[in-house]
Amino acid sequence: MSRYIPEVLRDLVAQRAKFCCEYCCLPADRSFFAFHIDHVVSMKHGGETAADNLAFACSICNLNKGSDVATFLDDNDQSVRFYNPRRDLWREHFRAELTGLLIAKTDIGRATIKILNLNHPDSIIERRELIRLGLLMIEQDSN
Numbered sequence: 001m002s003r004y005i006p007e008v009l010r011d012l013v014a015q016r017a018k019f020c021c022e023y024c025c026l027p028a029d030r031s032f033f034a035f036h037i038d039h040v041v042s043m044k045h046g047g048e049t050a051a052d053n054l055a056f057a058c059s060i061c062n063l064n065k066g067s068d069v070a071t072f073l074d075d076n077d078q079s080v081r082f083y084n085p086r087r088d089l090w091r092e093h094f095r096a097e098l099t100g101l102l103i104a105k106t107d108i109g110r111a112t113i114k115i116l117n118l119n120h121p122d123s124i125i126e127r128r129e130l131i132r133l134g135l136l137m138i139e140q141d142s143n
């Protein structure tokens with residue numbers, strides 16, 4: 001599934017994201033694995049290789065997301081799209097507890113946490129430690 005993305009575009013996407021995963025907020029310099037350039041809307045679904053459709057993503061988020069763009073929640077047969085870093089504000093859909101757990105504020109947040117597996121036990125532990133060390137750039141709020 002190799003897709004050519006020019007180096008200049010990769011750099012722009014990474015810098016725009018401040019070198020943090022745009023889904024789980026993991027800083028690239030705290031990861032053992034190389035980060036990916038994610039097509040927010042996959043090419044399979046008509047997404048283009050353009051700055052306004054690309055996101056900086058850790059390998060775990062990117063691999064869990066794959067080419068998916070939405071999922072189903074509960075018993076509802078209506079699909080819910082994922083969080084889109086290019087048009088949504090992270091803090092409107094998620095918040096992080098000091099325990100490292102991510103809490104969804106919206107169905108879009110729930111759908112994204114579910115499919116990207118953002119609350120995998122290892123991710124929660126990693127996030128908790130990064131928060132404790134002040135290394136996670138997550139916008140905190142009091143909700």
Ligand SMILES: [Zn+2]
Pocket residue numbers: 021022023024025026057058059060061062
């Ligand atoms: Zn991530």
